[in-house]
Amino acid sequence: MMEETGSRPLDALNAARNKTVMIELKNGFSYIGKLKAFDIHINIVLHEAEEHHNGEVRRKLGTVFIRGDTITIISPS
Amino acid sequence: MMEETGSRPLDALNAARNKTVMIELKNGFSYIGKLKAFDIHINIVLHEAEEHHNGEVRRKLGTVFIRGDTITIISPS
Amino acid sequence: MMEETGSRPLDALNAARNKTVMIELKNGFSYIGKLKAFDIHINIVLHEAEEHHNGEVRRKLGTVFIRGDTITIISPS
Amino acid sequence: MMEETGSRPLDALNAARNKTVMIELKNGFSYIGKLKAFDIHINIVLHEAEEHHNGEVRRKLGTVFIRGDTITIISPS
Amino acid sequence: MMEETGSRPLDALNAARNKTVMIELKNGFSYIGKLKAFDIHINIVLHEAEEHHNGEVRRKLGTVFIRGDTITIISPS
Amino acid sequence: MMEETGSRPLDALNAARNKTVMIELKNGFSYIGKLKAFDIHINIVLHEAEEHHNGEVRRKLGTVFIRGDTITIISPS
Amino acid sequence: MMEETGSRPLDALNAARNKTVMIELKNGFSYIGKLKAFDIHINIVLHEAEEHHNGEVRRKLGTVFIRGDTITIISPS
Numbered sequence: 001m002m003e004e005t006g007s008r009p010l011d012a013l014n015a016a017r018n019k020t021v022m023i024e025l026k027n028g029f030s031y032i033g034k035l036k037a038f039d040i041h042i043n044i045v046l047h048e049a050e051e052h053h054n055g056e057v058r059r060k061l062g063t064v065f066i067r068g069d070t071i072t073i074i075s076p077s
Numbered sequence: 078m079m080e081e082t083g084s085r086p087l088d089a090l091n092a093a094r095n096k097t098v099m100i101e102l103k104n105g106f107s108y109i110g111k112l113k114a115f116d117i118h119i120n121i122v123l124h125e126a127e128e129h130h131n132g133e134v135r136r137k138l139g140t141v142f143i144r145g146d147t148i149t150i151i152s153p154s
Numbered sequence: 155m156m157e158e159t160g161s162r163p164l165d166a167l168n169a170a171r172n173k174t175v176m177i178e179l180k181n182g183f184s185y186i187g188k189l190k191a192f193d194i195h196i197n198i199v200l201h202e203a204e205e206h207h208n209g210e211v212r213r214k215l216g217t218v219f220i221r222g223d224t225i226t227i228i229s230p231s
Numbered sequence: 232m233m234e235e236t237g238s239r240p241l242d243a244l245n246a247a248r249n250k251t252v253m254i255e256l257k258n259g260f261s262y263i264g265k266l267k268a269f270d271i272h273i274n275i276v277l278h279e280a281e282e283h284h285n286g287e288v289r290r291k292l293g294t295v296f297i298r299g300d301t302i303t304i305i306s307p308s
Numbered sequence: 309m310m311e312e313t314g315s316r317p318l319d320a321l322n323a324a325r326n327k328t329v330m331i332e333l334k335n336g337f338s339y340i341g342k343l344k345a346f347d348i349h350i351n352i353v354l355h356e357a358e359e360h361h362n363g364e365v366r367r368k369l370g371t372v373f374i375r376g377d378t379i380t381i382i383s384p385s
Numbered sequence: 386m387m388e389e390t391g392s393r394p395l396d397a398l399n400a401a402r403n404k405t406v407m408i409e410l411k412n413g414f415s416y417i418g419k420l421k422a423f424d425i426h427i428n429i430v431l432h433e434a435e436e437h438h439n440g441e442v443r444r445k446l447g448t449v450f451i452r453g454d455t456i457t458i459i460s461p462s
Numbered sequence: 463m464m465e466e467t468g469s470r471p472l473d474a475l476n477a478a479r480n481k482t483v484m485i486e487l488k489n490g491f492s493y494i495g496k497l498k499a500f501d502i503h504i505n506i507v508l509h510e511a512e513e514h515h516n517g518e519v520r521r522k523l524g525t526v527f528i529r530g531d532t533i534t535i536i537s538p539s
Contacts, residue, residue, distance in 0.1 A: 007325075009351040012344070012373055017084070025149060026335065026378070027103065036089070042351070042375055043086040043119070049152075065089055065151040067119055070103070072333060074373040075357075094161075102226060104180065113166070120163040120196070126229075142166055142228040144196055147180070171238075179303060181257065190243070197240040197273070203306075219243055219305040221273055224257070248392075256457060258411065267397070274394040274427070280460075296397055296459040298427055301411070315479070317505040320498070320527055334489065334532070350505070350529055380487060382527040383511075402469075410534060412488065421474070428471040428504070434537075450474055450536040452504055455488070 013038050013074065020077040021046070025070045029053050032077050033064065042068030090115050090151065097154040098123070102147045106130050109154050110141065119145030167192050167228065174231040175200070179224045183207050186231050187218065196222030244269050244305065251308040252277070256301045260284050263308050264295065273299030321346050321382065328385040329354070333378045337361050340385050341372065350376030398423050398459065405462040406431070410455045414438050417462050418449065427453030475500050475536065482539040483508070487532045491515050494539050495526065504530030 016035050023044060024030045030053075033046030049064040050057050093112050100121060101107045107130070110123030126141040127134050170189050177198060178184045187203030203218040204211050247266050254275060255261045264280030280295040281288050324343050331352060332338045341357030357372040358365050401420050408429060409415045418434030434449040435442050478497050485506060486492045495511030511526040512519050 007345050009345045009347050009353045009373055012353040012371065027149060029149075031150075037084050037086045039086050045086045045089040061150075061152045063089065063153055065086055067145070067148050067150070068375070069146065069377065070149045071375050072335060072337075072378045073339075073369075073375070075369045076371055104226060106226075108227075114161050114163045116163050122163045122166040138227075138229045140166065140230055142163055144222070144225050144227070146223065147226045181303060183303075185304075191238050191240045193240050199240045199243040215304075215306045217243065217307055219240055221299070221302050221304070223300065224303045258457060260457075262458075268392050268394045270394050276394045276397040292458075292460045294397065294461055296394055298453070298456050298458070300454065301457045315499050317499045317501050317507045317527055320507040320525065376529070377531065379529050380489060380491075380532045381493075381523075381529070383523045384525055412534060414534075416535070422469050422471045424471050430471045430474040446535075446537045448474065448538055450471055452530070452533050452535070454531065455534045 010038070010040070013042075016074075016076065021074055022077045023066060023074050024072050025066070026072055027070065029058075031061070031064060031066060033061075036063075039068075042071055042074075044068065044071070044074070087115070087117070090119075093151075093153065098151055099154045100143060100151050101149050102143070103149055104147065106135075108138070108141060108143060110138075113140075116145075119148055119151075121145065121148070121151070164192070164194070167196075170228075170230065175228055176231045177220060177228050178226045179220070180226055181224065183212075185215070185218060185220060187215075190217075193222075196225055196228075198222065198225070198228070241269070241271070244273075247305075247307065252305055253308045254297060254305050255303045256297070257303055258301065260289075262292070262295060262297060264292075267294075270299075273302055273305075275299065275302070275305070318346070318348070321350075324382075324384065329382055330385045331374060331382050332380050333374070334380055335378065337366075339369070339372060339374060341369075344371075347376075350379055350382075352376065352379070352382070395423070395425070398427075401459075401461065406459055407462045408451060408459050409457045410451070411457055412455065414443075416446070416449060416451060418446075421448075424453075427456055427459075429453065429456070429459070472500070472502070475504075478536075478538065483536055484539045485528060485536050486534045487528070488534055489532065491520075493523070493526060493528060495523075498525075501530075504533055504536075506530065506533070506536070 021035045022032045033049030037045040044066040049061045051059045098112045099109045110126030114122040121143040126138045128136045175189045176186045184206045187200030191199040198220040203215045205213045252266045253263045261283045264277030268276040275297040280292045282290045329343045330340045338360045341354030345353040352374040357369045359367040406420045407417045415437045418431030422430040429451040434446045436444045483497045484494045492514045495508030499507040506528040511523045513521045
């Protein structure tokens with residue numbers, strides 16, 4: 001999952017499309033959901049997303065748009 | 078609601094136009110209202126907006142312009 | 155007031171020109187005055203502006219230029 | 232003082248040239264002096280400048296260059 | 309390891325491709341893994357990555373995308 | 386000293402070349418030395434520089450390169 | 463050491479190539495090593511680098527890539 005097919009970081013995001021990823025933000029929150037869309041700013045759209053904080057599910061959000069400049073890391077769940 | 082029709086994050090915002098969304102800011106405040114306008118910087122205009130903080134409605138604002146770089150996430154309410 | 159005539163966020167600011175708006179900054183201060191000018195960076199000029207903090211008027215400033223990157227939200231007063 | 236002659240925020244700064252302005256920074260310091268120069272980044276040069284902090288004059292600086300990205304507001308003194 | 313073959317910083321990252329590197333973030337977390345991809349924004353993809361905090365392994369993450377603007381330093385492990 | 390010959394802020398820095406200036410950073414440190422070079426990002430090189438903190442000389446640094454985005458103000462010493 | 467041969471800040475970095483420099487970061491850490499590469503973003507590669515914190519050597523890192531936007535100052539050691 002999320003295996004890059006080339007040598008650019010965005011290739012790795014492309015390979016993760018429609019798969020479940022964990023996204024962590026600078027404010028300590030994280031979001032787990034299916035990666036549906038991203039752009040060069042690393043703006044992200046997840047489907048079936050859950051918000052996590054301090055190791056617990058905080059909310060089910062369904063679709064969520066995450067602004068790229070708030071993200072620290074993205075990883076397969 | 079807010080179903081993207083393409084593979085880019087802004088498509089998801091476009092699909093949410095005129096629908097109710099929740100927008101969270103880096104400062105902990107959130108705004109719930111009808112998404113009327115957005116641009117590539119993720120500047121947003123909401124109509125019939127309410128300001129929330131710590132889980133409570135703080136103010137009814139009517140129309141509000143939110144500067145994109147203060148936003149962390151946008152999600153259907 | 156501040157009804158957008160198009161679908162872009164700056165249209166909403168344009169519609170608010172010469173009307174009273176409230177502008178909140180990242181540092182917790184807010185400014186209420188007549189919107190006289192803005193640009194794509196969301197730099198703003200208000201006339202007859204008052205500075206508010208913690209719900210109280212702190213100063214009458216007359217004209218004030220507000221640097222866009224310090225702004226969180228703009229709303230009709 | 233600092234009456235804009237057009238509809239852009241920089242017009243207001245242009246109108247304030249050679250007049251006394253107060254400039255507040257994100258770090259809580261403010262500078263009062265004659266506006267001698269500015270550019271599109273809102274970098275500013277003041278003459279006969281005083282540094283203020285917590286309502287008191289801290290230093291007389293003469294000429295001071297202020298980097299635009301540290302500024303929150305600019306207003307006639 | 310990570311010997312640059314030219315005089316530009318990205319040459320050093322290129323030389324470290326497929327080798328183990330340690331990446332430290334502004335939030336105090338660090339990631340150790342194989343450098344698979346990077347771009348001019350210093351966005352990074354690591355494989356076989358471990359997350360470290362306060363000198364201890366916190367999680368095994370497998371593949372991780374790290375947003376460049378959160379990184380302070382990158383060094384061979 | 387540091388008299389601008391034109392109306393742009395960088396003219397004021399140009400006029401201060403080879404003269405002693407004080408540079409304050411966002412982190413509270415200041416540097417006093419001879420202004421040898423600057424660019425449009427306000428990156429600066431001082432010669433014979435001293436580092437000051439809380440009103441005391443902390444170190445003599447000789448030559449120092451200061452990254453522009455850390456600077457708040459520049460003033461003749 | 464690190465004498466500029468022209469009037470631009472990057473000339474000073476160029477003159478310091480292959481010489482020992484001290485680099486301080488916004489997070490309070492500093493790195494001392496041989497300057498091997500830099501670019502216009504002030505991204506830096508040091509060789510034979512040591513990490514310092516609170517006046518003590520914390521780690522020997524060998525080669526280290528430092529992201530430019532975390533740097534405050536660069537000075538000959």
